[in-house]
Amino acid sequence: MKAIQVHRAGGPEVLELTDLPKPHPGPGQVLVKVEAVGLNFADILYVAGEYLVRTRYPTIPGMEFAGVIEALGEGVEGLHPGQRVAALGGSGAFAEYALVPARSVLPVPAQMSAAEAAAFPVSYFTAYFALATQARARPGEWVLVQAAAGALGTASIQVAKVLGLRVIALASSEEKLALCQGLGAEVALLNTQGDLVDAVKNATEGKGVDILMEVVGGEGFAQSLKMLAYRGRLLVIGSASRQMAQMYPVSLMKGNQSVIGVWLTPFLSDPAEMQAATAFLMPLVASGQIRPVVGQRFKLEEAAEAFRFVLSRKNTGKVILEP
Missing domain, CATH: 3.40.50.720 (NAD(P)-binding Rossmann-like Domain)
Structure with missing residues (x-):
């Protein structure tokens, strides 16, 4: 699969397009075919080694994305292959496929586009x-x-x-x-x-x-x-x-x-807090009362250009990468 990999701290120049083996889900994991990735300023800090958690290189950036479930690991319930979901994985989304824990996956309404779903979680x-x-x-x-x-x-x-x-x-x-x-x-x-x-x-x-x-x-x-x-x-x-x-x-x-x-x-690992937030937000999404604003779109191989665009402060809404 194609992926953007980073081997050292830096700016857009350290983003490298590479080919990596397609991952397989382990127990409690979900393999998602990535359709859209939401680019956050936190991703830029993560690549630069300036985020709130330590960056361990080499790494594939990308903390939020949307796509279609391709396979489920052992013990995963309540999800099924072919289902469109949004996910908060922490990292790993700048790729054609991404592995995330099942607890990090959020089913999205059918009327929500992949780009909107990727712009939603963070x-x-x-x-x-x-x-x-x-x-x-x-x-x-x-x-x-x-x-x-x-x-x-x-x-x-x-x-x-x-x-x-x-x-x-x-x-x-x-x-x-x-x-x-x-x-x-x-x-x-x-x-x-x-x-x-x-x-x-x-x-x-x-x-x-x-x-x-x-x-x-x-x-x-x-x-x-x-x-x-x-x-x-x-x-x-x-x-x-x-x-x-x-x-x-x-x-x-x-x-x-x-x-x-x-x-x-820290909220992501608190089931009670996440349940309350999900109960508040998802009906609003389903009814159309809130709707993510999708901004500029870039291809996965244009990730460095997308970084520079966000750093220029010209963007409106969420900048999206599409594999």
Whole structure:
């Protein structure tokens, strides 16, 4: 089978198209013929050796994908060959076939395309756990979504609206802001405007946002803190700037504010949390109330170009690789 393999830490230049033996499922595993792969910024960090888990080389990147089950390992129940599924495997998706534990497989509605299914797991489960679990969002609260036209951003807007939240979207172009407004954002602001803190305060009648989804980090982190309302919660979900952020914890005291980390991976091994998230999200998918935004598509052999595209910050929705 064709696969993208990485032998050393680096950027797009270390992605190598190679031929590898087709894997066979062991006990508790599912072999899936990959139809589409969702490219996440976390994949770029993983290849670079900068992710939250240690990268062991050689490796095949790709943490989320969709495809059709080809074979089941011993002991797997509730799934069948020919069934389209989405999967969160951690790695291994940049290939024509991928092995994943059966517990990591999620059946998807028939009306969902392979690309939409591949764009679903990471972004929507992250958005749910961020807003509903970590932030304990309440209807009527204001949430600010950074990089709002991206994969996580578009998912977060949709989940926020279902939760009854009021959304402020930040993005880098008018075209991206229009997309966010179409998804339900009440306020859309260019992230380059100089008076951003004032604009956020004005939009919220002077109080600031109750929840802020922070994915950029670096120098902008201090600005994000200034946008919080009394008892506001800043959710640290990423650091696209790949720069260190500084914070003075005592500054949180005056407003009884919180800074909360959000990482999807530990939730995946918690059956109760995953059951709650799945019960919330899947009916919304089936009804069409939430729908992944699919962005630029690339062939598997164009993985390096796809990496560069994501790093250019030009993408909207989820960038997709197709074997």
